[in-house]
Amino acid sequence: MIFIGGFLTAIGVFDRIARHAGAGSAIPVTGFANSVVSAALEFKREGFVLGVGSKMFIMAGSVIVFGVVTAFVVGLISALI
Amino acid sequence: MTTKLGRQTFAFQTKPVLIGHATVAGPKEAQGPVGSYLDKVFPDLVMNQASFEKAEQLMMKTAVEIALEKCSLSKEQVDVFVAGDLLNQIITSGFTALKVGAPYLGIFGACSSFCEGLFAAGLLVDSGAAQNVVSATSSHNCTAERQYSYPTEYGAQLPPWAQHTVTGAAATVLAAQGSGPRLELATVGKVMDLGIKDPFNMGSAMAPAAADTLITHMEDTGRKPGDYDLIVTGDLGKVGREILVELGQREGLDLSSNYRDCGELIYSKEQMENAGASGCACVAIVTLGLLFNQNYQRVLVVATGALHSPTSYQQGDSIPTIAHAVSIEFS
Numbered sequence: 001m002i003f004i005g006g007f008l009t010a011i012g013v014f015d016r017i018a019r020h021a022g023a024g025s026a027i028p029v030t031g032f033a034n035s036v037v038s039a040a041l042e043f044k045r046e047g048f049v050l051g052v053g054s055k056m057f058i059m060a061g062s063v064i065v066f067g068v069v070t071a072f073v074v075g076l077i078s079a080l081i
Numbered sequence: 082m083t084t085k086l087g088r089q090t091f092a093f094q095t096k097p098v099l100i101g102h103a104t105v106a107g108p109k110e111a112q113g114p115v116g117s118y119l120d121k122v123f124p125d126l127v128m129n130q131a132s133f134e135k136a137e138q139l140m141m142k143t144a145v146e147i148a149l150e151k152c153s154l155s156k157e158q159v160d161v162f163v164a165g166d167l168l169n170q171i172i173t174s175g176f177t178a179l180k181v182g183a184p185y186l187g188i189f190g191a192c193s194s195f196c197e198g199l200f201a202a203g204l205l206v207d208s209g210a211a212q213n214v215v216s217a218t219s220s221h222n223c224t225a226e227r228q229y230s231y232p233t234e235y236g237a238q239l240p241p242w243a244q245h246t247v248t249g250a251a252a253t254v255l256a257a258q259g260s261g262p263r264l265e266l267a268t269v270g271k272v273m274d275l276g277i278k279d280p281f282n283m284g285s286a287m288a289p290a291a292a293d294t295l296i297t298h299m300e301d302t303g304r305k306p307g308d309y310d311l312i313v314t315g316d317l318g319k320v321g322r323e324i325l326v327e328l329g330q331r332e333g334l335d336l337s338s339n340y341r342d343c344g345e346l347i348y349s350k351e352q353m354e355n356a357g358a359s360g361c362a363c364v365a366i367v368t369l370g371l372l373f374n375q376n377y378q379r380v381l382v383v384a385t386g387a388l389h390s391p392t393s394y395q396q397g398d399s400i401p402t403i404a405h406a407v408s409i410e411f412s
Binding site for chain 2: 012069
């Protein structure tokens with residue numbers, strides 16, 4: 001699924017599918033793959049380090065941050081119970 | 082010598098002449114109703130350049146060169162080059178100015194740049210100090226998308242009130258003498274903000290600015306909408322234009338018969354995405370292409386722009402907008 005999302009983004013087709021699919025393509029991990037790959041593609045013009053490296057998570061970054069923090073909190077609670 | 086009428090309007094006594102102009106655009110615009118008026122069409126959005134930003138610079142440079150060629154002027158004869166675009170630090174204009182080589186004034190009015198540029202150029206020529214002033218503007222769908230919203234391949238579903246940024250550029254040459262349409266009046270807009278916070282809802286955000294400028298223009302000049310063959314706004318789109326008509330009605334401004342929006346004119350029904358088109362080039366291409374070829378006697382062009390940035394709306398600010406109007410007479 002990740003590969004499919006990434007591949008379709010790279011060949012320029014994912015955004016057209018998403019226009020019709022909406023949540024159907026955004027919610028599964030295909031949406032996550034699209035957000036990372038599209039950002040990586042976009043910012044390659046600014047170079048690999050400052051462009052791709054720092055901006056590839058510009059859309060997915062907050063999902064990762066809040067996901068990890070939530071997992072940490074839930075894990076802590078479950079460890080304490 | 083320019084004189085002032087009322088609160089915000091300026092009358093150019095010598096009525097500077099638009100002795101030359103050029104419009105260039107991308108494939109989508111070429112396939113629309115103004116396609117046949119374009120001086121040059123670029124077959125894709127990359128235009129064989131290393132980035133979308135460089136492609137936009139190529140478009141603006143091409144528009145300037147074709148406009149100068151049409152009135153047989155060289156770059157050395159340009160007294161001032163006025164330009165503006167949507168990008169941070171208006172890099173399209175600055176980098177193009179480097180290639181044009183003329184004294185440069187960069188302006189930022191977002192999508193109202195076309196009229197803001199004409200106003201500045203008009204002042205320079207009407208003062209008697211400048212002989213030939215070039216004014217240019219451009220926009221590119223991908224440079225605008227990557228700066229203001231999402232990476233271009235991102236699969237977001239845009240709301241139905243969103244607009245599509247036009248890929249194109251236009252340049253005009255304003256001179257003290259010559260033949261061509263004449264710049265008669267310009268109304269400089271005030272920044273308006275009625276609280277719209279959605280950056281995808283530009284039409285609603287800009288309609289109040291267009292209304293304020295139009296109402297002020299009519300009050301300053303003592304004119305009515307009927308005194309113009311056509312009144313156009315730059316890019317209010319389907320949503321914004323309805324709001325403008327209603328706002329106008331409340332103040333006694335009747336826009337029911339001769340008002341259109343360039344954001345609705347530039348694409349055909351089949352090409353229309355959501356609420357219509359936007360971008361600096363939208364109003365420029367429709368005015369210089371379509372409107373200049375219609376046997377009108379006088380038109381009022383009201384270019385509308387949104388003065389927000391991703392930083393301002395992420396910090397919770399609403400979107401301040403502006404509209405500048407220019408009145409153009411055809412002999």
